[in-house]
Amino acid sequence: MPRHQHILAWLNDVAGDLHATRQDIHAHPELGFEENRTSALVARSLEEWGYEVHTGIGKTGVVGVLRNGSSTRRLGLRADMDALPIIENTGVAYSSRHEGCMHACGHDGHTAMLLGAARYLAATRQFDGILTLIFQPAEEGQGGAEAMLADGLLERFPCDALFGMHNMPGLPAGHLGFREGPMMASQDLLTVTLEGVGGHGSMPHLAVDPLVAAASVVMALQTVVARNIDAQQAAVVTVGALQAGEAANVIPQQAILRLSLRALNAEVRVQTLDRVRSIIESQAESFGCTSTIEHRPAYPVLVNHAAETEFARQVGVELVGADAVDGNTAKLMGSEDFAWMLQRCPGAYLFIGNGVAQPMVHNPAYDFNDDILLTGAAYWGALTESWLEPA
Ligand SMILES: [Zn+2]
Ligand SMILES: [Zn+2]
Numbered sequence: 001m002p003r004h005q006h007i008l009a010w011l012n013d014v015a016g017d018l019h020a021t022r023q024d025i026h027a028h029p030e031l032g033f034e035e036n037r038t039s040a041l042v043a044r045s046l047e048e049w050g051y052e053v054h055t056g057i058g059k060t061g062v063v064g065v066l067r068n069g070s071s072t073r074r075l076g077l078r079a080d081m082d083a084l085p086i087i088e089n090t091g092v093a094y095s096s097r098h099e100g101c102m103h104a105c106g107h108d109g110h111t112a113m114l115l116g117a118a119r120y121l122a123a124t125r126q127f128d129g130i131l132t133l134i135f136q137p138a139e140e141g142q143g144g145a146e147a148m149l150a151d152g153l154l155e156r157f158p159c160d161a162l163f164g165m166h167n168m169p170g171l172p173a174g175h176l177g178f179r180e181g182p183m184m185a186s187q188d189l190l191t192v193t194l195e196g197v198g199g200h201g202s203m204p205h206l207a208v209d210p211l212v213a214a215a216s217v218v219m220a221l222q223t224v225v226a227r228n229i230d231a232q233q234a235a236v237v238t239v240g241a242l243q244a245g246e247a248a249n250v251i252p253q254q255a256i257l258r259l260s261l262r263a264l265n266a267e268v269r270v271q272t273l274d275r276v277r278s279i280i281e282s283q284a285e286s287f288g289c290t291s292t293i294e295h296r297p298a299y300p301v302l303v304n305h306a307a308e309t310e311f312a313r314q315v316g317v318e319l320v321g322a323d324a325v326d327g328n329t330a331k332l333m334g335s336e337d338f339a340w341m342l343q344r345c346p347g348a349y350l351f352i353g354n355g356v357a358q359p360m361v362h363n364p365a366y367d368f369n370d371d372i373l374l375t376g377a378a379y380w381g382a383l384t385e386s387w388l389e390p391a
Contacts, residue, residue, distance in 0.1 A: 032138030177329030
């Protein structure tokens with residue numbers, strides 16, 4: 001029997017439970033920091049299987065600890081639990097029962113895969129060391145990872161390495177993707193207020209029009225990536241919102257812009273941010289407006305550590321075979337708050353294919369592919385038995 005096949009065989013006997021759990025979570029999605037039902041389900045299951053369970057870490061986060069043998073090696077595995085404010089359009093029988101809320105990013109599957117592994121590892125105990133399972137809330141832009149870290153996650157449950165996994169539509173079902181170094185982008189959120197002097201629409205010479213200034217700012221910002229960033233590097237400057245004015249015959253007092261900036265390394269991130277600030281300030285000034293910029297550094301670049309990535313890739317090859325493993329998977333300009341955890345502890349993030357023809361995550365027709373549940377759970381089992389291999 002090839003290495004790790006015993007894990008798939010064991011999980012296959014409880015496959016029905018795994019599917020039911022995933023679909024139950026899917027039917028009851030909860031937004032960030034409101035994952036009360038989901039975290040109660042997680043805590044109850046872990047307790048039943050013999051884990052030491054800690055709740056309320058990062059508000060609705062749950063940590064389960066399982067010690068086996070005498071080794072002091074420590075491994076942390078992380079899944080996210082939150083859903084999105086999207087109206088579901090999958091037509092599946094287990095569709096969301098919470099109107100306007102949907103598991104459109106597959107965090108239902110991530111939670112179910114880690115629970116499957118938790119059950120297997122507690123029942124079989126073929127590892128030596130300390131296993132910490134992290135079920136985090138609020139991955140979708142609300143800072144759930146930061147909240148858990150602020151609650152002392154890594155001081156209370158120190159780990160030698162941390163791993164996280166996300167499903168990925170477009171990759172063949174059950175294939176695994178790894179990448180050393182930067183894998184997902186940083187994100188900076190900016191709220192810009194341009195202040196002018198409001199007035200009558202027929203007398204612009206007596207007003208200072210922030211709307212015209214805002215339009216010019218939007219156009220000028222398009223030059224940052226095109227003219228300032230090295231063409232071999234990657235950055236995105238998106239103005240996702242521009243709000244100014246209410247009526248055709250009134251020059252507004254204010255214009256508000258909301259920006260999202262992405263980059264794949266720290267220097268490009270700083271350079272992009274500096275250029276964006278400088279263009280906003282000087283453009284505004286040239287139109288006689290004042291500008292204020294509110295900056296929220298939402299996510300750092302997600303950087304996978306070399307040794308941990310190679311270890312994780314090797315386990316992937318042993319589980320699903322070299323043909324189903326990509327060690328050089330594409331970088332994404334999307335962001336992921338596991339990046340905060342990887343800044344504090346070595347580790348790696350990986351993708352598991354959700355199927356080639358599947359809708360992208362955050363689409364109302366997206367659904368986590370239950371066919372990959374076993375592979376994902378078995379991967380966590382295999383990684384644990386390898387990282388915490390008995391002497
Ligand atoms: Zn998402
Ligand atoms: Zn996600």
